[in-house]
Amino acid sequence: MSGSDACSPAQVARGSRDASSPQEPCYLLRNMINKSCWKLLAMLALVLVVMVWYSISREDRYIELFYFPIPEKKEPCLQGEAEMKASKLFGNYSRDQPIFLQLKDYFWVKTPSAYELPYGTKGSEDVLLRVLAITSYSIPESIQSLKCRRCVVVGNGHRLRNSSLGDAINKYDMVIRLNNAPVAGYEGDVGSKTTMRLFYPESAHFNPKVENNPDTLLVLVAFKAMDFHWIETILSDKKRVRKGFWKQPPLIWDVNPKQIRILNPFFMEIAADKLLRLPMQQPRKMKQKPTTGLLAITLALHLCDMVHIAGFGYPDAHNKKQTIHYYEQITLKSMAGSGHNVSQEALAIKRMLELGAVKNLTYF
Numbered sequence: 001m002s003g004s005d006a007c008s009p010a011q012v013a014r015g016s017r018d019a020s021s022p023q024e025p026c027y028l029l030r031n032m033i034n035k036s037c038w039k040l041l042a043m044l045a046l047v048l049v050v051m052v053w054y055s056i057s058r059e060d061r062y063i064e065l066f067y068f069p070i071p072e073k074k075e076p077c078l079q080g081e082a083e084m085k086a087s088k089l090f091g092n093y094s095r096d097q098p099i100f101l102q103l104k105d106y107f108w109v110k111t112p113s114a115y116e117l118p119y120g121t122k123g124s125e126d127v128l129l130r131v132l133a134i135t136s137y138s139i140p141e142s143i144q145s146l147k148c149r150r151c152v153v154v155g156n157g158h159r160l161r162n163s164s165l166g167d168a169i170n171k172y173d174m175v176i177r178l179n180n181a182p183v184a185g186y187e188g189d190v191g192s193k194t195t196m197r198l199f200y201p202e203s204a205h206f207n208p209k210v211e212n213n214p215d216t217l218l219v220l221v222a223f224k225a226m227d228f229h230w231i232e233t234i235l236s237d238k239k240r241v242r243k244g245f246w247k248q249p250p251l252i253w254d255v256n257p258k259q260i261r262i263l264n265p266f267f268m269e270i271a272a273d274k275l276l277r278l279p280m281q282q283p284r285k286m287k288q289k290p291t292t293g294l295l296a297i298t299l300a301l302h303l304c305d306m307v308h309i310a311g312f313g314y315p316d317a318h319n320k321k322q323t324i325h326y327y328e329q330i331t332l333k334s335m336a337g338s339g340h341n342v343s344q345e346a347l348a349i350k351r352m353l354e355l356g357a358v359k360n361l362t363y364f
């Protein structure tokens with residue numbers, strides 16, 4: 001017999017037959033169990049490593065995964081609290097005021113308005129009718145169904161820079177943003193969630209898809225009749241009007257009409273009247289109006305049960321170098337002639353803070 005015969009098929013076959021001797025199956029079985037045991041152990045170890053890695057990467061879930069679920073650390077929310085506290089500012093106003101304008105109020109019943117824009121819709125009914133026919137007024141079910149709405153109004157102020165408030169901001173039920181304030185690239189400081197964004201044509205971001213979520217409500221704040229015309233030409237793809245704006249608004253604006261809402265000018269009226277004590281009928285020359293930021297707080301006090309603010313406040317008037325926004329290099333000088341009185345607004349916000357109607361997340 002040569003050595004090569006040891007590996008002949010015959011021998012291998014015999015070998016396997018030999019394996020059926022009384023002791024061998026036991027050994028093989030043990031071997032198999034051992035092997036799968038190791039495999040199982042290795043897999044378990046892998047799962048464990050992944051779990052540990054995952055929970056470390058998300059510290060807040062650590063306890064939930066390994067011990068017991070902890071409720072998310074949210075501040076207690078008292079239903080109706082914001083409304084109650086704000087009633088000291090706005091008087092006995094009613095939550096029955098629709099937040100957004102509705103077609104039926106201009107179609108079936110011609111709701112009379114005491115004021116022209118920005119405080120009312122007098123004289124703009126026809127264009128409004130056409131705009132409301134193609135937009136929507138509903139508040140999303142996800143917000144509607146909340147028992148208590150926690151809201152944060154994110155101002156555009158420089159104090160958000162390096163604030164690291166992004167995660168905290170994303171945890172609110174509603175995040176309300178203003179104008180063209182960017183999110184992309186600033187997530188760590190301002191968060192990435194946008195439930196609502198208030199804007200007017202001149203303040204609309206040219207790339208709305210990048211700076212909003214697919215379900216963000218884009219809330220048009222109309223200051224003048226042209227603002228309704230602008231949104232109509234955009235959404236109905238009519239001939240664009242270029243005149244009548246103080247800054248060129250986007251001519252092409254890629255949004256879904258179902259995302260658009262028209263803010264009820266009632267909120268502009270009470271922000272001007274109750275917070276800033278501006279006369280409703282002003283001479284043409286001294287037209288003063290609330291900023292979008294003050295307007296957003298006013299809106300939040302009607303829509304939410306808890307209202308926090310971040311990124312509000314301007315530099316001192318004598319601080320000529322400090323930039324005013326977290327995302328661009330402009331100073332207070334750019335506010336001249338805007339029709340906003342920022343010191344008057346600061347007093348109004350101070351009053352809201354003192355009443356406890358709102359709470360500040362950044363220095364105010």
Ligand SMILES: *[C@@H]1O[C@H](CO)[C@@H](O)[C@H](O)[C@H]1NC(C)=O
Binds near residue numbers: 091092
């Ligand atoms: C608001 O209405 C309530 C009763 O509905 C009344 O007690 C309260 O005095 C009113 N407040 C103001 C500021 O008018």
Ligand SMILES: *[C@@H]1O[C@H](CO)[C@@H](O)[C@H](O)[C@H]1NC(C)=O
Binds near residue numbers: 161162
């Ligand atoms: C923000 O942080 C960066 C990097 O740490 C720093 O260079 C910058 O000066 C900070 N800005 C402000 C406004 O504090």
Ligand SMILES: *[C@@H]1O[C@H](CO)[C@@H](O)[C@H](O)[C@H]1NC(C)=O
Binds near residue numbers: 343344347
């Ligand atoms: C702005 O408000 C301040 C504080 O109320 C007031 O003193 C000032 O006169 C106002 N400025 C204008 C231009 O109305």
Ligand SMILES: *[C@@H]1O[C@H](CO)[C@@H](O)[C@H](O)[C@H]1NC(C)=O
Binds near residue numbers: 362
């Ligand atoms: C809110 O503003 C006050 C000053 O008005 C400040 O002392 C406080 O630190 C601010 N809160 C936060 C969380 O920044």
